Amino acid sequence: MAAEHAAVADNPNIGCTGLDHRKMGMWAFLGSECMFFGSLIGTYLSYKGKSINGPGPHEILNIPLTSLSAFVLLMSSLLMVLALAAVQRNDMKWGKIWLFATAMFGASFVGFQCFEFTHFVHLGLTLQTNRFGSTLLVLPGSHGGHVAGGVIWLLSLWVLAMRGKLGSQDTLKVEICALYWHFVDIVWIAIFTLIYLIP
Amino acid sequence: MAMDSSHAASPAAHAPGEGHATVQTYVRVAVVLGILTAIEIGALYVPGLPSHLLVTLLLFFSVLKFALVVAFFMHLRYDNKLLTVLFVGPLFIAMFIILALMALFGAYLLLARG
Numbered sequence: 001m002a003a004e005h006a007a008v009a010d011n012p013n014i015g016c017t018g019l020d021h022r023k024m025g026m027w028a029f030l031g032s033e034c035m036f037f038g039s040l041i042g043t044y045l046s047y048k049g050k051s052i053n054g055p056g057p058h059e060i061l062n063i064p065l066t067s068l069s070a071f072v073l074l075m076s077s078l079l080m081v082l083a084l085a086a087v088q089r090n091d092m093k094w095g096k097i098w099l100f101a102t103a104m105f106g107a108s109f110v111g112f113q114c115f116e117f118t119h120f121v122h123l124g125l126t127l128q129t130n131r132f133g134s135t136l137l138v139l140p141g142s143h144g145g146h147v148a149g150g151v152i153w154l155l156s157l158w159v160l161a162m163r164g165k166l167g168s169q170d171t172l173k174v175e176i177c178a179l180y181w182h183f184v185d186i187v188w189i190a191i192f193t194l195i196y197l198i199p
Numbered sequence: 200m201a202m203d204s205s206h207a208a209s210p211a212a213h214a215p216g217e218g219h220a221t222v223q224t225y226v227r228v229a230v231v232l233g234i235l236t237a238i239e240i241g242a243l244y245v246p247g248l249p250s251h252l253l254v255t256l257l258l259f260f261s262v263l264k265f266a267l268v269v270a271f272f273m274h275l276r277y278d279n280k281l282l283t284v285l286f287v288g289p290l291f292i293a294m295f296i297i298l299a300l301m302a303l304f305g306a307y308l309l310l311a312r313g
Contacts, residue, residue: 043300045300077268080272081272186265189268198257198258
């Protein structure tokens with residue numbers, strides 16, 4: 001116990017709260033991201049149904065396809081938490097598998113979104129078409145950018161793990177990445193309901 | 200800077216498997232999330248369901264899914280309460296931003312204008 005407290009006192013990353021600065025920083029960042037996405041969601045809902053010309057949501061949105069991609073992202077959160085649990089118990093074989101699987105699920109989600117956006121453009125909906133087009137493409141587009149960033153982060157961790165440079169001593173690295181990944185998942189839970197499901 | 204020792208050394212941190220949910224809990228939460236999503240999508244195809252009831256139901260399930268992920272997958276249920284304050288505070292501000300923008304532009308989900 002005394003040795004543990006000495007280690008804490010020597011660690012420059014532990015503040016007077018007893019929490020790691022990097023983890024607190026990530027939570028503060030996620031809080032600011034809430035406000036970023038809150039502004040975009042508020043703008044989308046404010047402009048909803050106020051486009052003068054089409055196409056509108058009913059002609060464009062593909063609920064079954066988006067439901068599938070939402071399910072993929074939701075399940076990637078499970079894989080992420082399994083990866084974190086594996087790294088915590090120093091089971092790097094499963095840690096690598098779950099990290100890679102999470103990245104692949106995330107990449108699939110980005111693929112679904114690229115397909116969906118291409119389909120929108122083919123149907124005549126672009127950023128310049130109407131208010132629905134600009135708010136629709138900016139909100140899920142921003143989210144998709146976040147997911148793509150998360151995929152790159154996950155693959156970086158996976159490469160480190162493959163090179164034997166990630167172990168249970170690096171739990172915090174994986175935990176911070178996991179916080180970010182779960183955040184993009186909860187943002188999609190909100191976007192999916194507010195844009196795609198609510199008529 | 201290497202992130203090598205902080206988490207294990209922190210008094211507020213957890214030893215592997217301690218204070219956090221188990222793998223079984225994670226799987227159970229994922230199953231519940233899947234079922235809630237299926238109910239949400241299924242509700243869209245229920246004939247004759249009033250619009251205000253559908254919107255309320257969808258918002259309720261969405262909040263429930265959001266809370267489950269934050270509490271269990273992000274470990275906020277088991278972590279220091281300061282982290283909850285750091286996240287939930289801005290979340291309420293974000294909700295206020297959404298409601299304020301909607302009120303400014305006269306956009307209501309459940310209530311008709313006038």
